[in-house]
Amino acid sequence: MFDDTPSGDPRPQRTDDLILPFQVGDSAVRGRIVRLGPAVDEILSRHDYPDPLAQLTGQAAALVAMLGTALKFDGKLIFQAQGDGPVSMIVADYSAGGALRATATIREGAKDTVEKAQGAELHYLLRKGHMVMTIDQGPDMERYQGVTPLDGPTLAKATISYFSQSEQIPTAVELAVGRVTDEEGRERWRAGGIMVQFMPGEGGTRERGEDVLMADEDEDAWNRAAILLETVKPDELLDPTIAPEELLFRLYHEDGVRVFEPKTAHFGCTCSRDKVANVLSQYTREDIEDMLEDGAIEVSCDFCREAYRFELDESGKQFRE
Ligand SMILES: [Zn+2]
Structure with missing residues (x-):
């Protein structure tokens, strides 16, 4: 399912609109870091959402870019969250080749309520509902779909819960979206995210699914990676002057971190x-x-x-x- 081929030159030529896979030490801890500049600015600029919803929609875009680039076939990863709150739906998808798009629906008459959110508060904006991940491999292939209740105050926390409930994969995620002033003095949306997962079949010594419980050694490596991930600050995820590799080094230099071939993202819509x-x-x-x-x-x-x-x-x- 995962396609991370080690690259000759691990340093990407660009630092924006890219997704960089990595591995912590020799452990089964695999991760991805995403930096979105022009791609997320274009997605959010095409809508006129109140800031808290723009932030949440940008987070969804950063999330599907990280998850979608892990798929090795020519398909599409679709994230959907539906709720009974002032925001009824958020959808974001990432297609093989890098096309990224996102949209959200505000319930009629609820725009004021959305504006009162403190930030990208998932539990306030969508309240109770579900999140759905769909892997679409084309018209002749079977779709994979995972559904879990929306669980957590933020999209990052709900994603951790999704992977725990739906896939039994230990996961840690951090997401950030904000406006950053560019070199020409214009405010632009930026998004960043980082995630780690415990993937025994993708490195490390054990086969995936061999045992739900981790060996002590695995558990230590996983716990350390997850705790370190939580120390990342939103500014570090958004700051265009901090290269993704530099941020990975800050977090994981003690265990060592290996990066793989980066993937790219750009705004793209399939409508016609x-x-x-x-x-x-x-x-x-x-x-x-x-x-x-x-x-x-x-x-x-x-x-x-x-x-x-x-x-x-x-x-x-x-x-x-
Ligand atoms: Zn369109």
């Missing part, structure tokens, strides 16, 4: 006029007539806000190409 037309074709004539305004229907993509306009032709029965 054809896809929207296909959706519209499934409505009845009455529904279409209800949707018409001045003889046309305008549909905008939830992810990228691209607007698609469909006008009826002279017969009034068909959309003009």
Whole structure:
């Protein structure tokens, strides 16, 4: 499932919009660090979310970038959180090749409540609900889906709970999103994240699934890695002047840390006029007539806000190409 080939030159040429896999010492502790600059700025700039929701949506993007780059096939990793709070849904996905996008839905009339959040508070914004991870390997392949209740005050904590409940994989995660002033004095969104997991089948001495309990030695290595991960500060995850390798060295220099081939991310949406037309074709004539305004229907993509306009032709029965 995981594809981490050691690279000849571990130092990536870029420090933004990249995901760097790593291994702590010789242990079964595997991790990923993500730094998003222009990719997350474009995702969040296309929406007009109150800051707390922009932060949470950016965290979801950083999370799917870390998880999606662990998949070795040409598929897509989709994160969805649904709740009964002022925010009803957040969706983010990462496709093989690096396309990253995210969107959120505020419940009608709840924008003020969203603005009152102290930050990216998952439990306040979505309240009770579920989180779903879907691995989509294309139309002819079976989908994998894991579902757990939303559990925790933050997305990072809910993710730890997801992996514990759904996959029985010990996990530690930290996520951060914020505005940072760039060299030209403009405020830009940035996101960062780091995670470690105990993956016996991916290094170390034991096969995955061989034993749920860890050997003492494993347990020590895991506990140390997880505790050190918690010491990372949001500023360190966001600061463009701290290279990902430098941050890894700060955290794990005692055990040693090995990095692998980095992967990249960029903003990208898969919507198209054809896809929207296909959706519209499934409505009845009455529904279409209800949707018409001045003889046309305008549909905008939830992810990228691209607007698609469909006008009826002279017969009034068909959309003009
Ligand atoms: Zn789109």
